[in-house]
Structures are given as structure tokens and as C-alpha cells.
Amino acid sequence: MSQGMRLDGVSKTFGEGAQAVEALGPIDLVIEAGSFVAVVGPSGCGKSTLLRLLAGLDLQTAGRIARAGRPLEGPSRDVGIVFQEHVLFPWATVLENVLLPADVLGLPREPARARALHLLELTGLSDFAEKRPQHLSGGMKQRAALCRALLADPQILLLDEPFGALDALTREELSLFLSRNWDELGRTALLITHDIEEAVLLADRVLVMSPRPGRIRADIAVDLPRPRTIDTPRDPRFVEIKQKIRELIFTPAEL
Amino acid sequence: MRANRWTKRAATPVVYAALLVVWELTVRSFAVPQWILPAPSVIATTALQWAPELASNGLVTLIETAVGFLAALLLSLPAAAVIAFTDLPRRILYPIVLGLQSIPKVALAPLVTLWLGLGELPKITIVILVCFFPILVNVVAGLEAAPKPMLDLMRSLNASPMMTFRRLRVPVALPHLFTGCKIAITFAVIGAVIAEFVAAQRGLGYLILISTAQAQTPLAFAAILLLTLISVLLFYAIERVERRLIDWSP
Ligand SMILES: Nc1ncnc2c1ncn2[C@@H]1O[C@H](COP(=O)(O)OP(=O)(O)O)[C@@H](O)[C@H]1O
Ligand SMILES: [Mg+2]
Numbered sequence: 001m002s003q004g005m006r007l008d009g010v011s012k013t014f015g016e017g018a019q020a021v022e023a024l025g026p027i028d029l030v031i032e033a034g035s036f037v038a039v040v041g042p043s044g045c046g047k048s049t050l051l052r053l054l055a056g057l058d059l060q061t062a063g064r065i066a067r068a069g070r071p072l073e074g075p076s077r078d079v080g081i082v083f084q085e086h087v088l089f090p091w092a093t094v095l096e097n098v099l100l101p102a103d104v105l106g107l108p109r110e111p112a113r114a115r116a117l118h119l120l121e122l123t124g125l126s127d128f129a130e131k132r133p134q135h136l137s138g139g140m141k142q143r144a145a146l147c148r149a150l151l152a153d154p155q156i157l158l159l160d161e162p163f164g165a166l167d168a169l170t171r172e173e174l175s176l177f178l179s180r181n182w183d184e185l186g187r188t189a190l191l192i193t194h195d196i197e198e199a200v201l202l203a204d205r206v207l208v209m210s211p212r213p214g215r216i217r218a219d220i221a222v223d224l225p226r227p228r229t230i231d232t233p234r235d236p237r238f239v240e241i242k243q244k245i246r247e248l249i250f251t252p253a254e255l
Numbered sequence: 256m257r258a259n260r261w262t263k264r265a266a267t268p269v270v271y272a273a274l275l276v277v278w279e280l281t282v283r284s285f286a287v288p289q290w291i292l293p294a295p296s297v298i299a300t301t302a303l304q305w306a307p308e309l310a311s312n313g314l315v316t317l318i319e320t321a322v323g324f325l326a327a328l329l330l331s332l333p334a335a336a337v338i339a340f341t342d343l344p345r346r347i348l349y350p351i352v353l354g355l356q357s358i359p360k361v362a363l364a365p366l367v368t369l370w371l372g373l374g375e376l377p378k379i380t381i382v383i384l385v386c387f388f389p390i391l392v393n394v395v396a397g398l399e400a401a402p403k404p405m406l407d408l409m410r411s412l413n414a415s416p417m418m419t420f421r422r423l424r425v426p427v428a429l430p431h432l433f434t435g436c437k438i439a440i441t442f443a444v445i446g447a448v449i450a451e452f453v454a455a456q457r458g459l460g461y462l463i464l465i466s467t468a469q470a471q472t473p474l475a476f477a478a479i480l481l482l483t484l485i486s487v488l489l490f491y492a493i494e495r496v497e498r499r500l501i502d503w504s505p
Contacts, residue, residue: 083404104413
């Protein structure tokens with residue numbers, strides 16, 4: 001059972017008085033259970049802020065956020081997060097890093113270990129389970145972070161530019177990897193990215209945000225068949241959607 | 256390439272040996288009086304002659320240093336945790352701690368001796384005083400050094416403060432702890448010797464004091480060399496422990 005999320009008039013302002021920065025919103029949004037939503041928008045428009053609100057890491061200044069029909073009350077084990085930086089602990093092995101949620105949440109040891117090893121195998125990291133993160137490439141670190149986010153089998157996955165710091169080839173590889181496995185997982189996902197192609201390749205819907213304070217400027221359905229593959233980017237429909245989003249981002253909003 | 260590596264390895268000992276030879280020759284050729292600057296060979300024979308006294312007094316200083324250092328470690332860790340994690344005690348205590356840190360602790364040696372008498376206790380107390388602050392300040396900094404993204408990660412998992420402490424803050428603080436320990440151990444030896452200068456019947460500080468008073472300069476040199484050796488060995492021991500405990504690089 002995956003869960004959906006709902007935002008009503010959600011906004012976020014950092015600081016007070018003269019220093020106040022309106023970072024986000026107001027935003028109204030429904031993320032259907034099991035859907036994959038991508039968010040694109042200019043740098044500094046409040047994408048990470050939105051993700052942190054959905055994760056329960058920050059509190060909105062106004063509006064309501066609900067998950068699975070109930071008001072959000074801080075972080076939850078039903079939500080897995082992959083941060084922009086991989087944030088793996090350098091003192092722990094890759095396996096220990098992936099097992100962190102199990103330790104913190106007190107999940108039974110053996111099944112968690114089996115699941116961790118399975119996820120590492122799925123992401124091609126089996127040989128690195130006992131290695132320290134310093135021995136991993138950037139792409140491998142992000143895959144390990146993805147394994148960690150998936151360990152407790154969250155209903156919702158939040159990804160904040162997870163492949164942003166990687167080279168183009170690695171990004172594409174990881175996008176396809178995520179796409180392949182997405183269809184099986186059937187979870188709700190919100191992906192923040194600055195890569196339009198990545199957004200269209202993965203998502204059911206692409207939200208285009210306006211510059212700060214970020215609002216949803218357009219909500220574009222991606223009606224491409226699944227599973228998406230390495231050939232999907234050649235689909236004329238793919239190119240068409242991509243072009244539409246690009247125009248939305250680069251033409252100033254009418255006032 | 257191979258020859259080059261050998262040259263590199265041999266360079267340091269060769270330079271040191273050369274310096275010793277220059278020292279020896281200078282002292283001999285200018286007939287420098289022994290009570291001003293003894294030749295290396297004289298220091299060596301004196302050291303052998305006085306070996307039992309050097310050893311027993313060295314042991315006294317070593318024990319004072321080690322006991323004082325370990326006591327400071329035991330005292331500073333809980334204090335650091337209190338300062339790092341509590342709000343009110345921190346606001347009251349930390350300014351006092353930072354103020355106390357700037358007192359030159361060795362200047363307290365005569366007072367401490369006055370209060371605690373002539374035994375080992377005043378020496379150990381001075382060592383504790385000089386070791387406590389560098390360890391404390393570094394551990395406090397270490398406990399607060401956990402990067403925000405990692406703290407967010409723990410928070411996203413609803414980790415308890417205790418869990419975050421164990422799984423994140425302690426490993427992050429560990430290198431800081433060792434930085435503090437390495438600063439402290441160097442001060443510790445100095446503290447012990449100064450405390451012995453003030454009033455003592457044993458220890459290397461005492462030995463240095465009486466041998467210089469009697470113009471037995473070679474013995475003073477031998478004692479100072481032994482003191483240096485103790486200092487270096489203690490530092491090295493801490494570094495060994497550090498390497499065993501911290502086998503990761505960020
Ligand atoms: N903790 C914070 N305190 C103050 N301002 C912040 C904070 N976090 C983000 N902001 C501001 O909010 C705006 C949106 O930031 P962010 O959500 O990180 O943008 P994006 O992820 O889209 O690049 C930026 O102008 C940023 O400076
Ligand atoms: Mg961001």
C-alpha cells in the first residue's frame with residue numbers, strides 16, 4: 001500500500017522582519033499514491049525547501065500538509081530520503097551505512113541484513129558491502145544512499161537532485177536503473193532535478209516551478225508508456241514534452 | 256630511483272649523527288668547560304653511570320604524567336558532553352572554562368603545592384589542570400562538528416538524541432578527541448616537571464634541579480634527554496591508539 005500526499009496553501013518563509021526570505025509557495029498539490037512526480041525549476045526557487053517540508057524536517061509557515069490522509073507530524077519511517085549529497089558515514093562500511101535505518105528504527109537484524117544485501121546486489125554494489133564509502137565512486141555512493149533510503153521499505157521516496165553532482169553518463173545510467181526498478185516498487189516518489197530529460201524519463205508528472213518564492217507554474221502529464229527504456233528519449237512524444245517544459249522554464253511568466 | 260629512496264631514508268639519521276659529531280668536536284677543540292656544555296660522549300657515559308637513578312626518577316615522572324593525563328581524560332569527557340548538550344550549564348560554564356583555560360596553569364604550581372603538600376598529589380593535580388582544558392575544548396568542538404546533512408539524515412529516521420550521539424556525534428568527535436589528547440600529553444610532561452621544580456624529592460624535574468645546582472651538567476642533560484624521550488613516546492602511544500581507532504578518512 002503506497003501513500004499519497006496533499007498540500008493546501010503551503011508556504012515557507014525563512015527568518016523574520018527585514019531579513020525574511022519567502023522561499024516557497026503558496027502551493028496546492030496532490031501527489032497520488034503510487035505516482036512518480038518530478039519537480040524542475042531554477043536554482044534557489046525552493047525545491048529543496050519543498051522536499052524538506054514533505055519529509056517533515058522543516059515546518060511550513062502556512063498551510064497544511066497531509067500524508068495518507070493525516071496531517072504530517074515530523075519525519076516518519078514511511079518516508080525514505082536521498083539527499084543531494086550522499087551523506088554516507090565515512091567510518092562505517094557500505095553495508096553498515098545501508099543498515100543505518102534498521103539500527104535506528106530497531107528492525108529485526110537478520111531480515112534487515114538480508115534486505116540490505118539484496119538491495120546492494122540490485123544496485124551492483126555487492127562487492128563493496130564491506131568497503132568504506134571512500135572507496136566508492138560518486139555514482140556508487142549515490143546508489144548506496146538509494147539502498148539506505150529503500151531499506152525500511154518506505155511508502156514514499158523523496159529524492160533531492162540525487163544525481164545532480166554526477167557526470168552525464170552516470171546520471172543516465174542511474175536514471176535508467178531507477179526507472180527499471182520503479183515499476184516493480186510501485187511506490188510514491190518525488191524527484192527534484194534540474195535535468196529535464198531525467199524528469200521526463202522517470203516521472204508520471206513534471207511540476208515546473210517559478211523562481212523564488214517557488215510556486216507551481218505548470219503541471220505536465222508524461223503520458224509515455226512504461227517501462228521506460230534507453231530508447232524512450234527517442235520517442236517523438238518524449239521530445240515534445242521535453243521541449244514544452246524547456247519553453248516553460250526559459251520564458252518569463254506572464255504577470 | 257632505488258638509490259634515491261635510500262638517500263631519503265638515510266638523510267635524517269646522517270644529519271643527526273653529523274650534528275653530534277660537530278657538537279663533540281666543537282666542545283673538544285675549544286675545551287668548553289663541562290659544566291657549561293658537556294660533549295655527547297660525556298653525557299652518554301654519565302647516563303650509563305647514573306642509569307638506575309635516571310630510570311627510577313623517570314618512572315616517577317612518567318607515572319605522574321600518565322595518571323594525571325588519564326584523570327583529565329576521565330574528567331573532561333563528561334564535562335564536554337554537559338557543555339555540548341545542555342543549554343543552561345553551557346551558558347554558565349563555558350565562559351568560565353574558556354577563562355580558566357587562559358590561566359597559565361604552571362603558574363599555579365606553587366599554590367597547588369602549598370595546598371596539597373609534597374607528595375605526588377600536587378604534581379598529578381598540575382598535570383590534570385594542564386591536560387583538562389585542551390581535551391575539553393576539542394571534544395566540545397568535536398561533539399558539535401556533526402555536519403548538518405548527517406544530522407538531517409538521523410532526524411529523518413526519527414533517531415533519539417542518544418542514538419544520534421552514539422551513531423553520529425561520537426565518531427565525528429573522535430578525531431577531535433585525539434587532537435586534544437596529543438596537545439594535552441605534551442603539556443602534561445611539562446606540567447609534571449614544573450611541579451617537581453617547585454618541591455619534590457623524586458622525579459626527573461627534581462634530578463635536573465639538583466644536578467644543575469651541583470654543576471653536574473652532564474647528568475642534567477641526560478635527564479632532559481630522558482624527559483624528551485618520555486614525551487615523544489607518550490605522544491607516539493596516543494598516535495598508535497588513534498590509528499587503530501580511526502581507520503577511515505573522510
Ligand atoms: N535554512 C534556511 N535559512 C534561510 N534561507 C534559506 C534556508 N534554506 C533555504 N533558504 C532560502 O530559500 C530559498 C530556496 O532554497 P532551496 O529550497 O534550497 O532552493 P533550491 O533547492 O530550489 O535550489 C533560497 O533563496 C535560499 O537562500
Ligand atoms: Mg536544492
